[in-house]
Amino acid sequence: MHTRPHKALFRLLRRLSDGHFHSGQALADEFGLSRSSIFNILAQAESMGLTIHAVRGRGYRMPEPVEWLDGEVVTHYMGAEGRNYTIHVLDSVDSTNTALMAAALGGAADGTLFCAEHQRTGRGRRGRQWHSVVGGSLTFSILWRFETGLQSLAGLSLVVGLAIARAVNRHSRHPARLKWPNDILVDYRKLAGILVEVQGDMNGPAFAVAGVGLNVRLDELQRDAVDQAVVDLVEMGVTVGRNQLLADCLQELHAALNIFRQHGFAAFREAWLSLDAYAGRAVALTLPDSRSVQGVACGVDETGAFLLCDMQSILRPYNGGEISLRLDGAR
The missing domain is CATH 3.30.930.10 (Bira Bifunctional Protein; Domain 2)
Known part of the structure; x- marks a missing residue:
């Protein structure tokens, strides 16, 4: 979602995350907005993946308490x-x-x-x-x-x-x-x-x-x-x-x-x-130029380069690329 949130959205979300229901009218009065604006802003929150509980006659609230960053x-x-x-x-x-x-x-x-x-x-x-x-x-x-x-x-x-x-x-x-x-x-x-x-x-x-x-x-x-x-x-x-x-x-x-x-x-x-999750595992290393090299993950060297023991049992350092587990497990 790339559209900019309404400038009142996060103040509104902070109000709704206290666990209580807030009526659309009370929110409209507090934020100096119309009830339809409140409705539209909260619809934007839903499109951002947030769940807002709306109950007729009671108002709005967020179902999960949120600890906002401070x-x-x-x-x-x-x-x-x-x-x-x-x-x-x-x-x-x-x-x-x-x-x-x-x-x-x-x-x-x-x-x-x-x-x-x-x-x-x-x-x-x-x-x-x-x-x-x-x-x-x-x-x-x-x-x-x-x-x-x-x-x-x-x-x-x-x-x-x-x-x-x-x-x-x-x-x-x-x-x-x-x-x-x-x-x-x-x-x-x-x-x-x-x-x-x-x-x-x-x-x-x-x-x-x-x-x-x-x-x-x-x-x-x-x-x-x-x-x-x-x-x-x-x-x-x-x-x-x-x-x-x-x-x-x-x-x-x-x-x-x-x-x-x-x-x-x-x-x-x-x-x-x-803490190396891949030590000793059979992996494929996809290099920045899209070539793939297979072997066994052997940790990192003193500079942080990835060490791969290849099929010829040669240990080589690599400074770029992406590793993935080989499901066949072959060494």
């Missing part, structure tokens, strides 16, 4: 570490990564964070769309600046994935694992995706925008819109609120980034391998 609450959960981030909560945006890339080029500071309740054109890797769900996703992007050049950023997306998996695993009995280069899986179903975009000089000032999209609660319609097997936190039995989870993600990211700035990906290799 920068002050996130900062409170982080304690002293909250000062490392400047958090901007956006109701609706084309893409948090696109918006933050533009802000970065305009001089936004290291530690600037955009999180959004709704993305109209969220982006995943290789130009795919990332489906975000109002109240059912955790979608955010962080800006980091580096003086050491683009050449020092190898493996950054793997470090981001590791940090997010660690944050989830604080709360989950079902361990989140990692798929090279930047997916987070539970039982081989996708829980979250990472998109890191970089810009700058090879050896001078550079910046990275790290985008994270995590499934909190998806309904059947939303699952059907995705072209792969997915899982969400609700299905995993994780009940932590989105603000606490975002705070946990930011704490893990901050700790990891401090080490990454000094030591690069090599300092994380063992930790990443311990």
